[in-house]
Amino acid sequence: MNAASRLCEIIAQGGKVSSGFYDGDRSFAALVQHGFLRKAGVLDAVVCDECSEAHSAPVVYEQLDHGYYCPELGLVKLAPEQVIAYRPDLPFLIGKLADLLDCEQRKATPLQDQTWRIGAFTAAHDKIMLYFHPRLQTEEDARQLQDTLSRHARSRWRLILTCQGAWPMADIVTAHLDQVVDLDPTTGALRLLEDPGTLAGAPRASTVGRPDQHGHLIKPLIEDRISTGAAATAIKAEARAVKAIFEAAYPGKPLPSDSTLQRYVRAARKGS
Ligand SMILES: [Zn+2]
Known part of the structure:
Protein backbone atom coordinates (compact mmCIF):
# COMPACT_ATOMS: atom_id res chain seq x y z
CA MET A 1 0.00 0.00 0.00
CA ASN A 2 1.43 3.42 -0.90
CA ALA A 3 2.14 5.97 1.83
CA ALA A 4 -0.89 8.20 1.14
CA SER A 5 -3.27 5.21 1.22
CA ARG A 6 -1.62 3.89 4.39
CA LEU A 7 -2.11 7.29 6.02
CA CYS A 8 -5.78 7.28 4.97
CA GLU A 9 -6.25 3.83 6.44
CA ILE A 10 -4.71 4.88 9.77
CA ILE A 11 -6.65 8.17 9.99
CA ALA A 12 -9.86 6.29 9.20
CA GLN A 13 -9.29 4.01 12.21
CA GLY A 14 -9.74 7.12 14.35
CA GLY A 15 -7.30 6.35 17.14
CA LYS A 16 -3.86 5.14 18.10
CA VAL A 17 -2.13 2.43 16.11
CA SER A 18 0.62 0.04 17.07
CA SER A 19 4.06 0.26 15.48
CA GLY A 20 4.38 -3.50 16.06
CA PHE A 21 1.38 -4.14 13.83
CA TYR A 22 3.05 -2.27 10.94
CA ASP A 23 6.49 -3.75 11.59
CA GLY A 24 8.43 -3.81 8.30
CA ASP A 25 5.87 -1.68 6.43
CA ARG A 26 7.84 0.91 4.41
CA SER A 27 4.91 3.28 4.06
CA PHE A 28 4.34 3.29 7.82
CA ALA A 29 8.06 3.97 8.43
CA ALA A 30 7.97 6.87 5.93
CA LEU A 31 4.90 8.38 7.63
CA VAL A 32 6.71 8.29 10.99
CA GLN A 33 9.96 9.61 9.51
CA HIS A 34 8.29 12.61 7.86
CA GLY A 35 6.04 13.56 10.78
CA PHE A 36 2.62 12.45 9.51
CA LEU A 37 2.47 10.01 12.44
CA ARG A 38 3.66 10.95 15.92
CA LYS A 39 4.40 8.90 19.02
CA ALA A 40 1.41 8.94 21.33
CA GLY A 41 2.44 7.05 24.46
CA VAL A 42 1.42 3.47 24.96
CA LEU A 43 -1.38 1.51 23.30
CA ASP A 44 -4.62 1.22 25.26
CA ALA A 45 -5.22 -2.37 24.17
CA VAL A 46 -3.70 -5.16 22.12
CA VAL A 47 -5.00 -8.25 20.37
CA CYS A 48 -3.77 -11.51 21.91
CA ASP A 49 -2.55 -14.02 19.36
CA GLU A 50 -0.82 -16.26 21.88
CA CYS A 51 -3.78 -18.38 22.93
CA SER A 52 -6.50 -20.40 21.21
CA GLU A 53 -8.96 -17.52 21.04
CA ALA A 54 -8.08 -14.18 19.45
CA HIS A 55 -9.23 -11.52 21.91
CA SER A 56 -8.32 -7.99 22.77
CA ALA A 57 -7.04 -7.02 26.19
CA PRO A 58 -6.13 -3.73 27.88
CA VAL A 59 -2.41 -3.01 28.18
CA VAL A 60 -1.23 -2.99 31.81
CA TYR A 61 2.03 -1.95 33.42
CA GLU A 62 3.17 -4.46 36.03
CA GLN A 63 6.48 -5.62 37.45
CA LEU A 64 8.27 -2.90 35.45
CA ASP A 65 6.99 -4.28 32.15
CA HIS A 66 4.07 -3.69 29.86
CA GLY A 67 1.78 -6.60 29.21
CA TYR A 68 -1.83 -7.78 29.24
CA TYR A 69 -3.93 -10.42 30.92
CA CYS A 70 -4.98 -13.45 28.87
CA PRO A 71 -7.67 -15.72 30.39
CA GLU A 72 -5.66 -18.77 29.35
CA LEU A 73 -2.08 -17.66 29.85
CA GLY A 74 -2.29 -15.05 32.59
CA LEU A 75 0.06 -12.07 32.38
CA VAL A 76 1.72 -11.91 28.96
CA LYS A 77 4.65 -9.49 28.73
CA LEU A 78 5.08 -7.18 25.75
CA ALA A 79 8.33 -5.78 24.38
CA PRO A 80 8.58 -1.95 24.38
CA GLU A 81 8.26 -1.75 20.57
CA GLN A 82 5.01 -3.73 20.78
CA VAL A 83 3.31 -1.13 22.94
CA ILE A 84 4.48 2.16 21.40
CA ALA A 85 1.46 3.90 19.93
CA TYR A 86 1.34 6.33 17.03
CA ARG A 87 -1.34 8.81 16.11
CA PRO A 88 -1.84 10.77 12.88
CA ASP A 89 -0.76 14.41 13.23
CA GLY A 201 -16.76 21.19 -10.42
CA ALA A 202 -15.33 24.65 -11.07
CA PRO A 203 -15.19 25.44 -14.77
CA ARG A 204 -11.78 25.48 -16.39
CA ALA A 205 -10.85 28.89 -17.64
CA SER A 206 -9.34 29.44 -21.04
CA THR A 207 -5.56 29.29 -20.81
CA VAL A 208 -5.09 32.29 -23.07
CA GLY A 209 -3.29 34.92 -21.06
CA ARG A 210 -3.30 32.74 -17.98
CA PRO A 211 0.15 31.18 -17.90
CA ASP A 212 0.05 30.69 -14.11
CA GLN A 213 -2.98 28.42 -14.22
CA HIS A 214 -1.02 25.27 -13.43
CA GLY A 215 1.61 26.82 -11.20
CA HIS A 216 0.25 24.85 -8.23
CA LEU A 217 0.80 21.63 -10.20
CA ILE A 218 4.17 22.53 -11.71
CA LYS A 219 5.94 24.08 -8.72
CA PRO A 220 5.84 20.86 -6.63
CA LEU A 221 7.21 18.93 -9.63
CA ILE A 222 10.18 21.28 -9.83
CA GLU A 223 10.76 21.25 -6.07
CA ASP A 224 10.56 17.49 -6.02
CA ARG A 225 13.27 17.20 -8.69
CA ILE A 226 15.52 19.59 -6.75
CA SER A 227 15.06 17.70 -3.48
CA THR A 228 15.74 14.31 -5.07
CA GLY A 229 18.77 15.59 -7.00
CA ALA A 230 17.10 14.84 -10.36
CA ALA A 231 17.11 18.43 -11.61
CA ALA A 232 19.27 19.32 -14.63
CA THR A 233 21.88 22.04 -14.05
CA ALA A 234 20.89 24.25 -16.98
CA ILE A 235 17.64 26.17 -16.55
CA LYS A 236 16.47 25.53 -20.12
CA ALA A 237 17.19 21.78 -19.96
CA GLU A 238 15.39 21.54 -16.62
CA ALA A 239 12.38 23.44 -17.98
CA ARG A 240 12.22 20.98 -20.91
CA ALA A 241 12.41 18.00 -18.52
CA VAL A 242 9.64 19.45 -16.34
CA LYS A 243 7.53 20.03 -19.44
CA ALA A 244 7.89 16.36 -20.45
CA ILE A 245 6.94 15.15 -16.95
CA PHE A 246 3.97 17.49 -16.81
CA GLU A 247 2.71 16.31 -20.20
CA ALA A 248 2.99 12.68 -19.12
CA ALA A 249 1.30 13.29 -15.76
CA TYR A 250 -1.50 15.55 -17.00
CA PRO A 251 -2.20 14.59 -20.59
CA GLY A 252 -4.31 17.15 -22.38
CA LYS A 253 -3.76 19.93 -19.86
CA PRO A 254 -2.49 23.09 -21.54
CA LEU A 255 1.08 24.01 -20.65
CA PRO A 256 2.50 27.40 -19.80
CA SER A 257 5.06 28.83 -22.21
CA ASP A 258 8.73 27.81 -22.09
CA SER A 259 9.65 31.18 -20.62
CA THR A 260 7.10 30.76 -17.81
CA LEU A 261 8.44 27.28 -17.05
CA GLN A 262 11.97 28.66 -16.94
CA ARG A 263 10.79 31.38 -14.56
CA TYR A 264 9.32 28.71 -12.24
CA VAL A 265 12.62 26.80 -12.30
CA ARG A 266 14.61 29.95 -11.48
CA ALA A 267 12.20 30.88 -8.67
CA ALA A 268 12.41 27.38 -7.14
CA ARG A 269 16.23 27.53 -7.11
CA LYS A 270 16.24 30.86 -5.36
CA GLY A 271 13.96 29.46 -2.71
CA SER A 272 16.04 26.35 -2.04
ZN1 LIG B 1 -5.11 -14.83 24.95
Missing part, protein backbone atom coordinates in the same frame (compact mmCIF):
# COMPACT_ATOMS: atom_id res chain seq x y z
CA LEU A 90 -3.76 16.05 11.61
CA PRO A 91 -2.66 19.69 12.08
CA PHE A 92 0.61 18.77 10.33
CA LEU A 93 -1.23 17.10 7.44
CA ILE A 94 -3.67 20.02 7.06
CA GLY A 95 -0.72 22.46 7.00
CA LYS A 96 1.09 20.39 4.35
CA LEU A 97 -2.03 20.32 2.16
CA ALA A 98 -2.47 24.08 2.55
CA ASP A 99 1.21 24.61 1.62
CA LEU A 100 0.89 22.37 -1.42
CA LEU A 101 -1.97 24.43 -2.80
CA ASP A 102 -0.70 27.76 -1.53
CA CYS A 103 -3.98 28.25 0.34
CA GLU A 104 -5.31 31.41 1.94
CA GLN A 105 -7.78 31.46 4.85
CA ARG A 106 -6.08 28.52 6.50
CA LYS A 107 -7.13 27.28 9.90
CA ALA A 108 -4.80 25.24 12.09
CA THR A 109 -7.50 23.83 14.39
CA PRO A 110 -10.79 22.10 13.53
CA LEU A 111 -13.74 24.34 12.69
CA GLN A 112 -15.88 22.12 14.87
CA ASP A 113 -15.92 18.43 15.79
CA GLN A 114 -13.75 16.77 13.19
CA THR A 115 -14.16 19.15 10.28
CA TRP A 116 -11.04 21.10 9.25
CA ARG A 117 -10.74 23.96 6.83
CA ILE A 118 -7.56 23.49 4.80
CA GLY A 119 -8.02 26.85 3.11
CA ALA A 120 -8.96 28.52 -0.14
CA PHE A 121 -6.94 28.11 -3.26
CA THR A 122 -7.39 29.97 -6.47
CA ALA A 123 -7.64 28.12 -9.76
CA ALA A 124 -8.15 30.24 -12.83
CA HIS A 125 -10.62 32.89 -11.63
CA ASP A 126 -12.31 30.77 -9.02
CA LYS A 127 -11.72 30.34 -5.35
CA ILE A 128 -12.17 26.79 -4.15
CA MET A 129 -12.55 26.15 -0.44
CA LEU A 130 -10.99 22.91 0.73
CA TYR A 131 -12.06 21.02 3.83
CA PHE A 132 -11.04 17.81 5.52
CA HIS A 133 -13.24 15.39 7.43
CA PRO A 134 -11.60 12.07 8.45
CA ARG A 135 -14.51 9.74 7.66
CA LEU A 136 -17.71 10.06 5.69
CA GLN A 137 -18.82 6.52 6.28
CA THR A 138 -22.07 6.93 8.17
CA GLU A 139 -25.05 9.22 8.30
CA GLU A 140 -23.69 10.60 11.59
CA ASP A 141 -20.37 11.53 9.91
CA ALA A 142 -22.32 13.30 7.16
CA ARG A 143 -24.55 15.09 9.65
CA GLN A 144 -21.52 16.40 11.58
CA LEU A 145 -19.92 17.72 8.41
CA GLN A 146 -23.11 19.35 7.13
CA ASP A 147 -23.79 20.92 10.51
CA THR A 148 -20.32 22.47 10.61
CA LEU A 149 -20.44 23.71 7.01
CA SER A 150 -23.85 25.29 7.61
CA ARG A 151 -22.34 27.50 10.35
CA HIS A 152 -19.72 28.99 8.05
CA ALA A 153 -19.84 31.23 5.03
CA ARG A 154 -20.59 29.24 1.93
CA SER A 155 -18.08 29.35 -0.91
CA ARG A 156 -19.33 28.78 -4.41
CA TRP A 157 -16.89 25.93 -4.98
CA ARG A 158 -15.81 23.56 -2.28
CA LEU A 159 -14.25 20.16 -1.98
CA ILE A 160 -14.16 17.95 1.10
CA LEU A 161 -11.25 15.57 1.41
CA THR A 162 -11.81 12.46 3.45
CA CYS A 163 -10.02 9.20 4.22
CA GLN A 164 -12.86 6.72 4.11
CA GLY A 165 -16.41 6.53 2.84
CA ALA A 166 -18.39 8.63 0.41
CA TRP A 167 -21.76 9.19 2.06
CA PRO A 168 -23.87 10.98 -0.55
CA MET A 169 -24.77 14.55 0.41
CA ALA A 170 -26.68 17.06 -1.68
CA ASP A 171 -24.49 19.86 -2.94
CA ILE A 172 -21.28 18.59 -1.29
CA VAL A 173 -18.43 17.17 -3.37
CA THR A 174 -16.05 14.79 -1.64
CA ALA A 175 -12.87 13.01 -2.69
CA HIS A 176 -10.53 10.59 -1.00
CA LEU A 177 -7.25 12.12 0.14
CA ASP A 178 -5.15 9.45 -1.59
CA GLN A 179 -7.03 10.06 -4.83
CA VAL A 180 -6.01 13.73 -4.77
CA VAL A 181 -2.47 13.57 -3.38
CA ASP A 182 0.46 11.25 -3.43
CA LEU A 183 3.12 11.15 -0.69
CA ASP A 184 6.76 10.63 -1.65
CA PRO A 185 8.11 8.10 0.89
CA THR A 186 11.68 9.36 0.44
CA THR A 187 11.14 13.10 0.85
CA GLY A 188 7.75 13.23 2.57
CA ALA A 189 6.60 15.72 -0.08
CA LEU A 190 2.97 15.75 -1.16
CA ARG A 191 2.17 15.87 -4.86
CA LEU A 192 -1.13 16.62 -6.54
CA LEU A 193 -2.65 13.79 -8.55
CA GLU A 194 -5.84 15.56 -9.49
CA ASP A 195 -6.80 19.19 -9.75
CA PRO A 196 -9.10 19.95 -6.78
CA GLY A 197 -10.80 22.71 -8.75
CA THR A 198 -11.88 20.28 -11.45
CA LEU A 199 -13.02 17.79 -8.79
CA ALA A 200 -15.04 20.53 -7.09
Whole structure:
Protein backbone atom coordinates (compact mmCIF):
# COMPACT_ATOMS: atom_id res chain seq x y z
CA MET A 1 0.00 0.00 0.00
CA ASN A 2 1.43 3.42 -0.90
CA ALA A 3 2.14 5.97 1.83
CA ALA A 4 -0.89 8.20 1.14
CA SER A 5 -3.27 5.21 1.22
CA ARG A 6 -1.62 3.89 4.39
CA LEU A 7 -2.11 7.29 6.02
CA CYS A 8 -5.78 7.28 4.97
CA GLU A 9 -6.25 3.83 6.44
CA ILE A 10 -4.71 4.88 9.77
CA ILE A 11 -6.65 8.17 9.99
CA ALA A 12 -9.86 6.29 9.20
CA GLN A 13 -9.29 4.01 12.21
CA GLY A 14 -9.74 7.12 14.35
CA GLY A 15 -7.30 6.35 17.14
CA LYS A 16 -3.86 5.14 18.10
CA VAL A 17 -2.13 2.43 16.11
CA SER A 18 0.62 0.04 17.07
CA SER A 19 4.06 0.26 15.48
CA GLY A 20 4.38 -3.50 16.06
CA PHE A 21 1.38 -4.14 13.83
CA TYR A 22 3.05 -2.27 10.94
CA ASP A 23 6.49 -3.75 11.59
CA GLY A 24 8.43 -3.81 8.30
CA ASP A 25 5.87 -1.68 6.43
CA ARG A 26 7.84 0.91 4.41
CA SER A 27 4.91 3.28 4.06
CA PHE A 28 4.34 3.29 7.82
CA ALA A 29 8.06 3.97 8.43
CA ALA A 30 7.97 6.87 5.93
CA LEU A 31 4.90 8.38 7.63
CA VAL A 32 6.71 8.29 10.99
CA GLN A 33 9.96 9.61 9.51
CA HIS A 34 8.29 12.61 7.86
CA GLY A 35 6.04 13.56 10.78
CA PHE A 36 2.62 12.45 9.51
CA LEU A 37 2.47 10.01 12.44
CA ARG A 38 3.66 10.95 15.92
CA LYS A 39 4.40 8.90 19.02
CA ALA A 40 1.41 8.94 21.33
CA GLY A 41 2.44 7.05 24.46
CA VAL A 42 1.42 3.47 24.96
CA LEU A 43 -1.38 1.51 23.30
CA ASP A 44 -4.62 1.22 25.26
CA ALA A 45 -5.22 -2.37 24.17
CA VAL A 46 -3.70 -5.16 22.12
CA VAL A 47 -5.00 -8.25 20.37
CA CYS A 48 -3.77 -11.51 21.91
CA ASP A 49 -2.55 -14.02 19.36
CA GLU A 50 -0.82 -16.26 21.88
CA CYS A 51 -3.78 -18.38 22.93
CA SER A 52 -6.50 -20.40 21.21
CA GLU A 53 -8.96 -17.52 21.04
CA ALA A 54 -8.08 -14.18 19.45
CA HIS A 55 -9.23 -11.52 21.91
CA SER A 56 -8.32 -7.99 22.77
CA ALA A 57 -7.04 -7.02 26.19
CA PRO A 58 -6.13 -3.73 27.88
CA VAL A 59 -2.41 -3.01 28.18
CA VAL A 60 -1.23 -2.99 31.81
CA TYR A 61 2.03 -1.95 33.42
CA GLU A 62 3.17 -4.46 36.03
CA GLN A 63 6.48 -5.62 37.45
CA LEU A 64 8.27 -2.90 35.45
CA ASP A 65 6.99 -4.28 32.15
CA HIS A 66 4.07 -3.69 29.86
CA GLY A 67 1.78 -6.60 29.21
CA TYR A 68 -1.83 -7.78 29.24
CA TYR A 69 -3.93 -10.42 30.92
CA CYS A 70 -4.98 -13.45 28.87
CA PRO A 71 -7.67 -15.72 30.39
CA GLU A 72 -5.66 -18.77 29.35
CA LEU A 73 -2.08 -17.66 29.85
CA GLY A 74 -2.29 -15.05 32.59
CA LEU A 75 0.06 -12.07 32.38
CA VAL A 76 1.72 -11.91 28.96
CA LYS A 77 4.65 -9.49 28.73
CA LEU A 78 5.08 -7.18 25.75
CA ALA A 79 8.33 -5.78 24.38
CA PRO A 80 8.58 -1.95 24.38
CA GLU A 81 8.26 -1.75 20.57
CA GLN A 82 5.01 -3.73 20.78
CA VAL A 83 3.31 -1.13 22.94
CA ILE A 84 4.48 2.16 21.40
CA ALA A 85 1.46 3.90 19.93
CA TYR A 86 1.34 6.33 17.03
CA ARG A 87 -1.34 8.81 16.11
CA PRO A 88 -1.84 10.77 12.88
CA ASP A 89 -0.76 14.41 13.23
CA LEU A 90 -3.76 16.05 11.61
CA PRO A 91 -2.66 19.69 12.08
CA PHE A 92 0.61 18.77 10.33
CA LEU A 93 -1.23 17.10 7.44
CA ILE A 94 -3.67 20.02 7.06
CA GLY A 95 -0.72 22.46 7.00
CA LYS A 96 1.09 20.39 4.35
CA LEU A 97 -2.03 20.32 2.16
CA ALA A 98 -2.47 24.08 2.55
CA ASP A 99 1.21 24.61 1.62
CA LEU A 100 0.89 22.37 -1.42
CA LEU A 101 -1.97 24.43 -2.80
CA ASP A 102 -0.70 27.76 -1.53
CA CYS A 103 -3.98 28.25 0.34
CA GLU A 104 -5.31 31.41 1.94
CA GLN A 105 -7.78 31.46 4.85
CA ARG A 106 -6.08 28.52 6.50
CA LYS A 107 -7.13 27.28 9.90
CA ALA A 108 -4.80 25.24 12.09
CA THR A 109 -7.50 23.83 14.39
CA PRO A 110 -10.79 22.10 13.53
CA LEU A 111 -13.74 24.34 12.69
CA GLN A 112 -15.88 22.12 14.87
CA ASP A 113 -15.92 18.43 15.79
CA GLN A 114 -13.75 16.77 13.19
CA THR A 115 -14.16 19.15 10.28
CA TRP A 116 -11.04 21.10 9.25
CA ARG A 117 -10.74 23.96 6.83
CA ILE A 118 -7.56 23.49 4.80
CA GLY A 119 -8.02 26.85 3.11
CA ALA A 120 -8.96 28.52 -0.14
CA PHE A 121 -6.94 28.11 -3.26
CA THR A 122 -7.39 29.97 -6.47
CA ALA A 123 -7.64 28.12 -9.76
CA ALA A 124 -8.15 30.24 -12.83
CA HIS A 125 -10.62 32.89 -11.63
CA ASP A 126 -12.31 30.77 -9.02
CA LYS A 127 -11.72 30.34 -5.35
CA ILE A 128 -12.17 26.79 -4.15
CA MET A 129 -12.55 26.15 -0.44
CA LEU A 130 -10.99 22.91 0.73
CA TYR A 131 -12.06 21.02 3.83
CA PHE A 132 -11.04 17.81 5.52
CA HIS A 133 -13.24 15.39 7.43
CA PRO A 134 -11.60 12.07 8.45
CA ARG A 135 -14.51 9.74 7.66
CA LEU A 136 -17.71 10.06 5.69
CA GLN A 137 -18.82 6.52 6.28
CA THR A 138 -22.07 6.93 8.17
CA GLU A 139 -25.05 9.22 8.30
CA GLU A 140 -23.69 10.60 11.59
CA ASP A 141 -20.37 11.53 9.91
CA ALA A 142 -22.32 13.30 7.16
CA ARG A 143 -24.55 15.09 9.65
CA GLN A 144 -21.52 16.40 11.58
CA LEU A 145 -19.92 17.72 8.41
CA GLN A 146 -23.11 19.35 7.13
CA ASP A 147 -23.79 20.92 10.51
CA THR A 148 -20.32 22.47 10.61
CA LEU A 149 -20.44 23.71 7.01
CA SER A 150 -23.85 25.29 7.61
CA ARG A 151 -22.34 27.50 10.35
CA HIS A 152 -19.72 28.99 8.05
CA ALA A 153 -19.84 31.23 5.03
CA ARG A 154 -20.59 29.24 1.93
CA SER A 155 -18.08 29.35 -0.91
CA ARG A 156 -19.33 28.78 -4.41
CA TRP A 157 -16.89 25.93 -4.98
CA ARG A 158 -15.81 23.56 -2.28
CA LEU A 159 -14.25 20.16 -1.98
CA ILE A 160 -14.16 17.95 1.10
CA LEU A 161 -11.25 15.57 1.41
CA THR A 162 -11.81 12.46 3.45
CA CYS A 163 -10.02 9.20 4.22
CA GLN A 164 -12.86 6.72 4.11
CA GLY A 165 -16.41 6.53 2.84
CA ALA A 166 -18.39 8.63 0.41
CA TRP A 167 -21.76 9.19 2.06
CA PRO A 168 -23.87 10.98 -0.55
CA MET A 169 -24.77 14.55 0.41
CA ALA A 170 -26.68 17.06 -1.68
CA ASP A 171 -24.49 19.86 -2.94
CA ILE A 172 -21.28 18.59 -1.29
CA VAL A 173 -18.43 17.17 -3.37
CA THR A 174 -16.05 14.79 -1.64
CA ALA A 175 -12.87 13.01 -2.69
CA HIS A 176 -10.53 10.59 -1.00
CA LEU A 177 -7.25 12.12 0.14
CA ASP A 178 -5.15 9.45 -1.59
CA GLN A 179 -7.03 10.06 -4.83
CA VAL A 180 -6.01 13.73 -4.77
CA VAL A 181 -2.47 13.57 -3.38
CA ASP A 182 0.46 11.25 -3.43
CA LEU A 183 3.12 11.15 -0.69
CA ASP A 184 6.76 10.63 -1.65
CA PRO A 185 8.11 8.10 0.89
CA THR A 186 11.68 9.36 0.44
CA THR A 187 11.14 13.10 0.85
CA GLY A 188 7.75 13.23 2.57
CA ALA A 189 6.60 15.72 -0.08
CA LEU A 190 2.97 15.75 -1.16
CA ARG A 191 2.17 15.87 -4.86
CA LEU A 192 -1.13 16.62 -6.54
CA LEU A 193 -2.65 13.79 -8.55
CA GLU A 194 -5.84 15.56 -9.49
CA ASP A 195 -6.80 19.19 -9.75
CA PRO A 196 -9.10 19.95 -6.78
CA GLY A 197 -10.80 22.71 -8.75
CA THR A 198 -11.88 20.28 -11.45
CA LEU A 199 -13.02 17.79 -8.79
CA ALA A 200 -15.04 20.53 -7.09
CA GLY A 201 -16.76 21.19 -10.42
CA ALA A 202 -15.33 24.65 -11.07
CA PRO A 203 -15.19 25.44 -14.77
CA ARG A 204 -11.78 25.48 -16.39
CA ALA A 205 -10.85 28.89 -17.64
CA SER A 206 -9.34 29.44 -21.04
CA THR A 207 -5.56 29.29 -20.81
CA VAL A 208 -5.09 32.29 -23.07
CA GLY A 209 -3.29 34.92 -21.06
CA ARG A 210 -3.30 32.74 -17.98
CA PRO A 211 0.15 31.18 -17.90
CA ASP A 212 0.05 30.69 -14.11
CA GLN A 213 -2.98 28.42 -14.22
CA HIS A 214 -1.02 25.27 -13.43
CA GLY A 215 1.61 26.82 -11.20
CA HIS A 216 0.25 24.85 -8.23
CA LEU A 217 0.80 21.63 -10.20
CA ILE A 218 4.17 22.53 -11.71
CA LYS A 219 5.94 24.08 -8.72
CA PRO A 220 5.84 20.86 -6.63
CA LEU A 221 7.21 18.93 -9.63
CA ILE A 222 10.18 21.28 -9.83
CA GLU A 223 10.76 21.25 -6.07
CA ASP A 224 10.56 17.49 -6.02
CA ARG A 225 13.27 17.20 -8.69
CA ILE A 226 15.52 19.59 -6.75
CA SER A 227 15.06 17.70 -3.48
CA THR A 228 15.74 14.31 -5.07
CA GLY A 229 18.77 15.59 -7.00
CA ALA A 230 17.10 14.84 -10.36
CA ALA A 231 17.11 18.43 -11.61
CA ALA A 232 19.27 19.32 -14.63
CA THR A 233 21.88 22.04 -14.05
CA ALA A 234 20.89 24.25 -16.98
CA ILE A 235 17.64 26.17 -16.55
CA LYS A 236 16.47 25.53 -20.12
CA ALA A 237 17.19 21.78 -19.96
CA GLU A 238 15.39 21.54 -16.62
CA ALA A 239 12.38 23.44 -17.98
CA ARG A 240 12.22 20.98 -20.91
CA ALA A 241 12.41 18.00 -18.52
CA VAL A 242 9.64 19.45 -16.34
CA LYS A 243 7.53 20.03 -19.44
CA ALA A 244 7.89 16.36 -20.45
CA ILE A 245 6.94 15.15 -16.95
CA PHE A 246 3.97 17.49 -16.81
CA GLU A 247 2.71 16.31 -20.20
CA ALA A 248 2.99 12.68 -19.12
CA ALA A 249 1.30 13.29 -15.76
CA TYR A 250 -1.50 15.55 -17.00
CA PRO A 251 -2.20 14.59 -20.59
CA GLY A 252 -4.31 17.15 -22.38
CA LYS A 253 -3.76 19.93 -19.86
CA PRO A 254 -2.49 23.09 -21.54
CA LEU A 255 1.08 24.01 -20.65
CA PRO A 256 2.50 27.40 -19.80
CA SER A 257 5.06 28.83 -22.21
CA ASP A 258 8.73 27.81 -22.09
CA SER A 259 9.65 31.18 -20.62
CA THR A 260 7.10 30.76 -17.81
CA LEU A 261 8.44 27.28 -17.05
CA GLN A 262 11.97 28.66 -16.94
CA ARG A 263 10.79 31.38 -14.56
CA TYR A 264 9.32 28.71 -12.24
CA VAL A 265 12.62 26.80 -12.30
CA ARG A 266 14.61 29.95 -11.48
CA ALA A 267 12.20 30.88 -8.67
CA ALA A 268 12.41 27.38 -7.14
CA ARG A 269 16.23 27.53 -7.11
CA LYS A 270 16.24 30.86 -5.36
CA GLY A 271 13.96 29.46 -2.71
CA SER A 272 16.04 26.35 -2.04
ZN1 LIG B 1 -5.11 -14.83 24.95
